[in-house]
Amino acid sequence: MKIERAKRIAAGALLVIGMLAAASGAHAQRIAWDVMGAGGSVGSGNGTHAVSATVGQPIIGPTAGNLNTIQQGFWLPLSRTSSAEEQPRSQTTAMLANYPNPFASTTTISFRLPASGTVRLRVLDLMGREVQTIADNQAMEAGDHTITWDAHNAANQPVAAGHYLCQLEFQPTASLTGGPTRWTRMMQVRE
Template sequence: MKLLIPVLFFTCTLFSQNFTWTVLPLPTTKTVYSIDFRDSLYGFAAGDSGLVLKTTDGGHSWQDISVSRNLTVSDITFTSKTTGFAVGIDFETPPFGTLFFKTTNGGDSWVESRYREDEAYMLALHFLDSLNGWTSGLEGKIAYTTDGGSEWYPALNDTAEFTNFPVLGFSFYTDSLAFAFGGHIDIAGVIWRTTDGGQYWKSHGVGPEPIKGIIVFDSLNLLGIGGDFEYGTAVVRSTDSGLTWDYRSLDIFGVPFGLSFRNATEVWTALGFAEKFIYSTDVGQNWTEVPSPDSGVVYDIQFTDSVTGYTAGRLGYFAKYSRTTVGIEDGGSPALPANHALGQNYPNPFNPVTEIPVELSEAATIKLTIYDMRGREVREIAAGNFDAGNHLFSFQSEGIPSGIYFYRLEITGQSNKKESIVRKMVLLK
């Protein structure tokens, strides 16, 4: 039986420009390198010594679901609340190499498998669904699976100019158009591009330091971020679907880790040992530095919507971003909405991100879900308890085709009265 570990609040918060980061220490002193949240409450954290933790209440308590190996879990990703994958490098049992872990029961148990090559070291994972996924790592390796990780097949990787350069991660725009990123310190940052669903990847040198993350705004416009301790942080930008890139140094000390939208125009990254974040409110043109609360060393960051985000890092560091937007009347007291309401998403039509406004006249339990024209659930945007006030949720359409979709808000109020509101949105790619 797994142990559910409560976490005490520490009242260290960081306030700046209407956002709040609150430190919620994890029940461990192990370093966390990867987090993956399915919604504003349900998420996972992974790191040193086989560490895997699960929360179902937004980081206030954690369940230890660690894998049974003493290795660093470098990446973790879930395609649902039950099906997930993790990767780590085994240096204990010769021949050394990469181990994958898969769960279909939310981490209650893990099935272990070894990568097809000995002494091949994979670092990152990306899964579009429970079957189709990609992994990447050192020596320019990229591989794919079509059966949920039982078998991995090497992709064709154009490494003639960048042989043996590490591939550190992925960003998919559609099932066919995707990008991988990485590079070698003091030599070059590299972005690999595929247009055939990851069978063949073409490399592009984009700057003097490794690229640590990419965000795809639409089929033409992309933003990447990278850096090292010598050059500091830099951004690269493409306006032609990744065929050419413009490089710009930000003159900010720190190495980026992770890149995440908070809303349609605001993007954040964590700067590791620099003990700070930087964020941009104009899709990467200008950047603002923000110290991490308690001087935390942060290695990953993720926003689940415009009002909820998470970051984690060294020695069990974990913090949560939260904000409830409530209007203020002349007397200084909150002006709460008169009724529950689900607003029209904006922009609409949209690509790739839109925002959905929700008004709650009282604290309530809500569920916000996207459906396709046939009534099939596409994605759960938010679920859990929310305060009275105005809330804004972001929907990112990665891996979803163009079409008409419906978003449904289910509300259970304090008197257990249930409401359901549905609106329509249009995705154009």
């Protein structure tokens, strides 16, 4: 069975190669450009980013067949390394997650604040309707925080099983403009 399948595959491959060879002999092939690609980038392992471009494709030598000649070469990347310093993400934005997820009765919502400020933490359904406000303009210091949600709505009724959105709005104390808003999806299941 395997031998028959291998024979059919080999016969098909030979048929395709024969068709390509016949088609390539029917007309002359010519590539008008020496370089078929341009651009590129080079990564760096030391935390910097480098962008590079190519300056042509110097030819090493040709490879010739019956109908085609292929010029082989290589790219010469010229790169400039950026000197811009990046701040770690945890120092520039508020982080938000919950665990366990999915959850049955309670979930712990964890977040990291880059600075002192006020926090508004809400749970919404997928239609955007507010289910529960867990923290409303509560003053908090910079750092890691956790709050437990018991899967009840504002009327202290258990919420239905399903998907919910947790929204964290953060207003840094030292800023006149609004801070970042972060979302995470939570899934409540029944035991």
